[in-house]
Amino acid sequence: MVSDNRGLLAIDESSGTIKKRFDTIGVESTEANRRDYRANLLRAKDLGHYIGGAILFDETLRQSAADGVKIVDVLKAQGIVPGIKVDKGPKPLAGFPGETVTEGLDGLAARVDEYVALGARFAKWRAVIHIGDGYPTPTGLAANAQGLARYARICQEGGLVPVVEPEVLMDGDHDIETCQRVTEAALDAVFTALKAHGVLLEGMILKPNMVIAGSDCPTQTSADDIAARTVATLRRCVPAAVPGITFLSGGQTELEATVNLNAMNAKFGPNPWKLSFSYGRALQASALEAWSGKAENQPAAQAALLKRAQLNSQASAGTYTGEGVN
Incomplete structure (x- = not known):
């Protein structure tokens, strides 16, 4: 793909x-x-x-x-x-205001069997990570990582390649340093969970956000800074066994998403995984x-x-x- x-x-x-x-x-x-x-x-x-x-x-x-x-x-x-798409969308995480957890694991194995019969060959599950005052918490990150890992294992057992999507939202006024810190924490939690559940890393695709300042942040950075921070984060957190990373656009314009992806591949490679798009x-x-x-x-x-x-x-x-x- x-x-x-x-x-x-x-x-x-x-x-x-x-x-x-x-x-x-x-x-x-x-x-x-x-x-x-x-x-x-x-x-x-x-x-x-x-x-x-x-x-x-x-x-x-x-x-x-x-x-x-x-x-x-x-x-x-x-x-x-x-x-x-196999998830049922994010819902409020009880006891953790401002955070969500994605639902849809109940009955997923049966739905995977049905989707394979209908002709699907891969699946997607999106976990949503919000940045705000006091969150995301370790509990919120862990809950979403566990959901992604359980989904990925069910899909692989059922014959679908899982696209694992932990999205740190652009919503908010946080700066790019905060986005990078949260993205690294989210990816660390996700790959810890994937390994614990025995997910075959060679048989999945990662769909992350780019490291980018919040949409309401007064200080926006260049494509080169976005690309450098994004690639650095991925090198720290994503095993080389993962064959492909397809970025979500996450609220960027058509032009921004293209320019930022190009900067990663033109200026900050080569890398062990394909850096592509899932827009x-x-x-x-x-x-x-x-x-x-x-x-x-x-x-x-x-x-x-x-x-x-x-x-x-x-x-x-x-x-x-x-x-x-x-």
């Missing part, structure tokens, strides 16, 4: 999240509209040259396009591996706007997605030179 400078397309927005995004373009979030939007993007010509896997929502994995072709088969025709908004924002719910705009939406996928593939190789690249 990360070979040949390819990355992952996170097109697994929950029903609530995609409704918010459709609201921005004045489109009703019906099952048919969600299907048409996603199926069209996944049919962008040559998308598989830049995208190695697509993370789907449960609804999408079960759907067929308007012409009757299963979405899973649309992906396979592109050479893209179908994946599935949602940072791949789809322009495509969503181009589509605007109109069938006649489907080619423009495909072109917008393909452009961002190509540019991020270049960033994965450290060869991105700007938005004018064709």
Whole structure:
């Protein structure tokens, strides 16, 4: 999924999240509209040259396009591996205000069996780490790490490659040093738990945040600083056995996510793992706007997605030179 400078397309927005995004373009979030939007993007010509896997929502994995072709088969025709989001979302962690823990372990083994039968070959589970006054606590980090490890082991036993996503949120006014400290603590907790549960590190992908200042921090740093701190954190915390690290965009703009990824690969390599992307908004924002719910705009939406996928593939190789690249 990360070979040949390819990355992952996170097109697994929950029903609530995609409704918010459709609201921005004045489109009703019906099952048919969600299907048409996603199926069209996944049919962008040559998308598989830049995208190695697509993370789907449960609804999408079960759907067929308007012409009757299963979405899973649309992906396979592109050479893209179908994946599935399996967590049930973060919920408040009892006794620890400001912290959450992700739910969804109950019945997961049975769901994994079903998803494999439906054509999925990898899965994703997101743990959310908030930075605030007095948190995250060691207990909060440990709870989320245990959830990620249990999920990963269940997936490997059931035949799905786990994408392990501990996200330290950009929300807040914390500086980049705080983000780096918390990210290192989160990754340390996660890999301690993964090893304790016997997860095969060679058979997983890590999907972390970049080390970046909070969105409300008055002092924002350069792409080079973000890249240097991110790579340093990964070298300290992530075993070389992990084959690929696909970053989430986490609220960055399309341009920021591409520039920061490129700086890591162009200036701070080589590294023992592939450094690639697993973006949602940072791949789809322009495509969503181009589509605007109109069938006649489907080619423009495909072109917008393909452009961002190509540019991020270049960033994965450290060869991105700007938005004018064709």
